[in-house]
Amino acid sequence: MISIHVPAMSSRQDVRAISARICDVPGVQTLQADLATRTVEVTGCADPCAVGAAIRAAGYALDPRADGSSLPAPARTGGPSVDTFFSTDTTGLPEATTTRVVELADGETLDLRPAPVAKRLGETTVRMLGYNGSVPGPTLRVQQGSEVVVHVTNDTDLETTVHWHGLRLQNRYDGVPHDTQQPIPPGGGFTYRLSFPDPGLYWYHPHIREDYTQEMGLYGTILVEATEPDYWPPAHRDVVLTVDDVLIEDGVIAPFSRTETNYAAMGRYGNVLLVAGETDLTLTAHAGEVVRLWLTNTANSRVFDVRLPGARMKLVGGDSGRVEHEEFISSVVLAPSERAVVDVLFEQPGELTLEHHTPDRTYRLASITVTGETPEPSLRQAFEELRRAPELAAEREQLGAWLTAPPDKILAAVAEMDDPAADRTGPMSYACPMHPEVVSDQPGRCPNCGMKLMATSAASVAGHDMGHDMGHDMGHDMGQSEARHDSSATAHAGAAHTHVGHASGTADGIEWEDDMAELNRQTTPATMRWKLLDRTTGGNSPPIDWQFTAGERVKIRLVNEMDSDHPMHHPFHIHGAGRFLVLSRDGVPEPNLVWKDTVLIRTGQTIDILFDVTNPGLWMAHCHIAEHMHSGMMFGFTVVAGATS
Ligand SMILES: [Cu+2]
Numbered sequence: 001m002i003s004i005h006v007p008a009m010s011s012r013q014d015v016r017a018i019s020a021r022i023c024d025v026p027g028v029q030t031l032q033a034d035l036a037t038r039t040v041e042v043t044g045c046a047d048p049c050a051v052g053a054a055i056r057a058a059g060y061a062l063d064p065r066a067d068g069s070s071l072p073a074p075a076r077t078g079g080p081s082v083d084t085f086f087s088t089d090t091t092g093l094p095e096a097t098t099t100r101v102v103e104l105a106d107g108e109t110l111d112l113r114p115a116p117v118a119k120r121l122g123e124t125t126v127r128m129l130g131y132n133g134s135v136p137g138p139t140l141r142v143q144q145g146s147e148v149v150v151h152v153t154n155d156t157d158l159e160t161t162v163h164w165h166g167l168r169l170q171n172r173y174d175g176v177p178h179d180t181q182q183p184i185p186p187g188g189g190f191t192y193r194l195s196f197p198d199p200g201l202y203w204y205h206p207h208i209r210e211d212y213t214q215e216m217g218l219y220g221t222i223l224v225e226a227t228e229p230d231y232w233p234p235a236h237r238d239v240v241l242t243v244d245d246v247l248i249e250d251g252v253i254a255p256f257s258r259t260e261t262n263y264a265a266m267g268r269y270g271n272v273l274l275v276a277g278e279t280d281l282t283l284t285a286h287a288g289e290v291v292r293l294w295l296t297n298t299a300n301s302r303v304f305d306v307r308l309p310g311a312r313m314k315l316v317g318g319d320s321g322r323v324e325h326e327e328f329i330s331s332v333v334l335a336p337s338e339r340a341v342v343d344v345l346f347e348q349p350g351e352l353t354l355e356h357h358t359p360d361r362t363y364r365l366a367s368i369t370v371t372g373e374t375p376e377p378s379l380r381q382a383f384e385e386l387r388r389a390p391e392l393a394a395e396r397e398q399l400g401a402w403l404t405a406p407p408d409k410i411l412a413a414v415a416e417m418d419d420p421a422a423d424r425t426g427p428m429s430y431a432c433p434m435h436p437e438v439v440s441d442q443p444g445r446c447p448n449c450g451m452k453l454m455a456t457s458a459a460s461v462a463g464h465d466m467g468h469d470m471g472h473d474m475g476h477d478m479g480q481s482e483a484r485h486d487s488s489a490t491a492h493a494g495a496a497h498t499h500v501g502h503a504s505g506t507a508d509g510i511e512w513e514d515d516m517a518e519l520n521r522q523t524t525p526a527t528m529r530w531k532l533l534d535r536t537t538g539g540n541s542p543p544i545d546w547q548f549t550a551g552e553r554v555k556i557r558l559v560n561e562m563d564s565d566h567p568m569h570h571p572f573h574i575h576g577a578g579r580f581l582v583l584s585r586d587g588v589p590e591p592n593l594v595w596k597d598t599v600l601i602r603t604g605q606t607i608d609i610l611f612d613v614t615n616p617g618l619w620m621a622h623c624h625i626a627e628h629m630h631s632g633m634m635f636g637f638t639v640v641a642g643a644t645s
Contacts, residue, residue, distance in 0.1 A: 002042040002051050006060050009038045014060065016085045016255050021054040023087035023157060031084045031258070084259075086158070086212060088252035090127045093118040099220075099277060101240075102138045106146035112137070112162070114206070114218050115155035121272060122279045124251045128217040129156055135277040136242050136298070137204070137220030144199045144227045150192045152184060158258075159183035159208050162192060164222070165337060166202040166320055166597045168576040169195050171617025175207050176575070179618050179636060183208060198579070198595065199226035200321040201240075201294045201339045210626035211300060212256040215246060215268060217277070219298040226321075233316060233326065234382050235292040235343055236375050239283065243306065243334065243356070243365065244298045245270025262521055264528035265417065265566055267301025267336075267625040269514035273356065273363055281366035283354075285346045288374040290383050292316075293342045297334040300626045303510050303569065303600065306365065307331045308344060310352045314383065317341030318594035320579050324392035325592060326385075331357065333510075335571035335600035337624040345383045346370045358512035392593045395581060399593075402610050403583055407557035410535040411543060413572075413601065413623070413633070417565035418527040419443075419454050428455050433516035450603070452565035454519065509560075509602025510569050528566075530623065530633040535559065543635050548577070548613045551642035555583070556609050560601040570623040570633070573598040574611065577619035577639045583608040598624055616641045 009018060015033040018040060022031055027046035034041070042051050052062055096119035104110060114137075117130040131137025142148055154160045161183055163175035173192045177183040184190045202222040206213040221240050226232065247254040247270045254268075262268075275281045285291055297304055307313075307330060315329045316322055319339050332340045346352070346368075354366040430453035432438040432446035444453050514520055534543040548554055558572055574580065574597055582590040582599055585607050601607050622634030 002046065002048045004040045004042075004048075004052060004055060004062060006038055006040055006055055006062060008060050009033065009040070016088075017058045018055055018060060019084040020087045020089045020255075021058040022051055024089055024091065025050045025054050033084050084257070085255040086258055087116075088127050088255050090118040090125055093127060094133060095119070096128065096130055096135055096277075097133045099134045099136050100132070100138045101141055103141045104146075104148045106143060107148070109149040109151065110138075110140070112150050112152045113155050114152070114160055114213075117217070119217070119277070121246070121248065121274070124248065126248065126251070126253050128253065129213060130217050131204075131220050135217035135219075135274075137218070139220060139240050140222045142194075142196050142222065142224055144196055144224050147193060147195050150194060151189060152192065153189045154184040154186055156213075157186050158213070159185055160206045160213065160218075161190070161208055162204050163207040164192070164194055164202065164204050164576070165573075166200075166339075166576070166579075167194060167222070168197050168579065168615050169193075171576075171615065171619065174575055174617070174619070176618075176620055176636075177208050179620070196222075196224045198320050199224050199228075199231055200317060200319070200595075201296060201341060202320075203242075203296050203298065203337075203339075205298070209256075209261070209630075211261045211263070211268060211630055214298060214626055215256075215270075215300055216253060219244075219296075221294070221296055223294060231322060232292070232341075233314075233343065233385065233387055234379050235290045236379065237289070238292050238294060240294040240296075241276050241281075241366075242274075242296050242298045243304045244274040244277075245300075245302050246272050246274055248272050260524050260526075261627055261630040262524055263301075264525055264530070264627045264631040265415075265520045265523040266511060266514050266516070266568060267627040269302055269517070270299070273365060275354070275365045278366075283366055283368045285344075285368055285370045286373050286375050287346055287349045287370055288378060288380060289346050289370075290379040291344045291346070293340075293344055295332070295334060295340045295342065297336050297338055299336050301336060301511075301514075303336070303512065303571075304334045305331050305357045306334060306340075306342075307355045307357055308352060308368075309355065310347075310350060311368075311370075312345045312347065312383070314343040314345075314386075315340065315592075316343050319597050320595035322389050322392075323592050323594045324396065325388045327592060328386070333600070335569070335598065335624070336626075337571055337573055337598045338596075338600065343383065345380065359508070360512070395593060399581075399583065399589075399610070402553075402555055403589055403608075405555055407536070407608060408554045409543070409546065410557045410559065412531075412533045412535045412559045412561050413564070413570050414531045414533055414561050415564045415566040415568070416529040416531065417452050417523070419452070430455055433519045450562045450564065450567040509605055510600075511603075525631040528631050530628045530631040532621075532623075532633055532635055543637065546635075546637035548611075548637065548639050549642045550614055550616050550639055552613050554611045554613060556580075556611055558599070558601050558607045558609065560603055560605050562604045567603045569600060569602050570625065570628065571598050571600050572621070573624040574621045575619040577615050577617065577637070578611055578613040580609040580611040583610050613639055615639060 027044045032041045096117040119128045161175040174180045205219040349372045352368040356363040435448045579595045616639045622629045
């Protein structure tokens with residue numbers, strides 16, 4: 001181990017600047033910085049002189065005694081050791097290329113390499129991670145019923161896997177670290193064999209540190225072409241668009257700790273929107289043209305409401321294939337990892353804007369110039385037709401019995417959140433982090449949104465510290481108070497709760513923005529525990545023993561409980577053990593069926609799904625807010641082979 005004393009390293013900002021440089025030194029395996037002793041420790045086979053040079057390049061002088069020489073570990077003087085950050089440095093990185101479309105025939109092979117790239121976002125160039133050099137990674141076009149092979153080589157500095165989101169494939173290619181495969185180490189590889197039983201739009205991303213890797217750009221889409229010729233209505237052209245957001249601070253993607261996920265409370269919301277990887281996407285279309293938009297939400301946490309004023313939109317498909325009946329729409333809501341297939345008819349020439357709407361704001365997603373050249377053949381008449389999908393009409397026929405049947409499983413989403421100031425003494429007042437006007441002299445819940453009230457001194461102190469770039473050890477204060485006061489959540493369970501029913505901070509049960517960014521930034525899986533609890537028999541345990549049989553159908557009730565320290569929406573995702581139909585939302589039968597793998601459970605909402613179990617193995621179910629998944633909102637269940645599978 002190389003141990004170097006850096007006398008001027010006194011803040012997290014210093015650590016970040018130094019680790020950004022050291023991470024790029026060849027041979028560095030792990031990096032640990034200790035603010036108490038102002039020491040940097042590096043393992044691996046790196047040249048000590050190169051590590052010393054990297055620290056000097058970051059602008060910090062070295063202690064002459066320890067300049068680059070190998071020393072035994074320094075004696076610790078106590079105090080917390082500070083974790084380090086993934087690099088944000090763009091030096092020497094290849095510039096990101098544009099996303100390519102890769103057509104793969106049955107049996108063909110693709111090489112896929114996740115690696116760092118330098119990508120221009122508006123005025124700045126930032127370090128990102130891309131598959132095969134682009135963000136998003138290549139769009140794969142494959143045939144329904146085919147099989148392809150993907151060799152993944154990990155050129156990042158973090159273990160990885162690839163999860164093929166929405167594909168009902170063999171369990172061992174599902175990309176879940178330790179459960180279905182060993183993580184792919186930096187420099188290592190893994191070969192996936194993918195099958196595509198269902199037409200539609202799918203996507204791929206890592207299943208390790210999703211909060212970091214997905215935000216940094218590791219995602220790509222898969223378009224599975226239907227075998228049936230008229231499965232989709234006619235369209236002139238396909239346009240595949242990912243919608244995403246990234247958090248840019250000080251000209252870099254706000255750095256990530258190597259050891260700990262933050263923003264655990266609400267997930268990380270970005271301040272820059274990325275559509276197909278671009279901040280300023282421009283598209284062209286022709287009057288009379290029907291363009292099929294294939295939309296995927298790849299954001300960590302943000303829900304999008306996509307609109308296109310001035311053109312007509314027709315919903316034709318969702319997560320996995322077409323909808324029961326096509327319908328004209330003015331907006332489509334996409335939660336993280338959900339997909340929508342929308343046909344757009346551009347009626348006349350002009351300048352249009354693809355938009356994202358929240359109750360308070362309108363964001364531009366892309367500019368579309370519509371020219372006057374009308375394409376042949378005309379599809380205007382076909383666009384007017386609203387078709388029905390016979391296979392889903394058949395499902396509808398037998399859904400009545402499932403609607404009235406009791407659920408086979410009941411799953412509840414709940415949060416436990418520590419108050420960073422819970423152990424302070426003296427008079428306390430408590431306020432809602434989302435609604436500062438709600439103040440109480442007792443711990444409790446916010447009557448507006450149901451959130452746990454936090455000691456106000458904590459909130460204001462935190463806000464001050466955060467203004468100074470992470471403070472220096474706010475996170476550790478929280479960690480320590482958590483260790484000493486692990487019972488704060490249970491202590492509060494006895495406090496008087498204000499029952500708020502289905503009311504929530506936002507009337508529609510969606511957190512469109514991060515309204516408590518400073519508190520959110522400090523929350524980690526240690527202080528914010530997201531839970532999925534099995535309430536099938538009224539209990540309070542995690543769903544530890546779910547076992548299904550391939551070929552069966554299971555009714556699962558998903559309850560987003562208001563009696564929680566932080567009620568919030570959750571996009572609930574089930575891996576490729578099968579696919580599901582939404583039966584009802586708050587008791588209202590789903591009006592338009594589509595096969596799904598992710599459903600948005602709004603705050604306070606109850607959703608019944610019918611899970612069609614098809615593929616044996618050990619599978620995951622989790623919230624697709626990356627930070628919630630890493631804070632406990634995930635469990636595995638098994639599917640055993642049935643008589644016919
Ligand atoms: Cu969640």
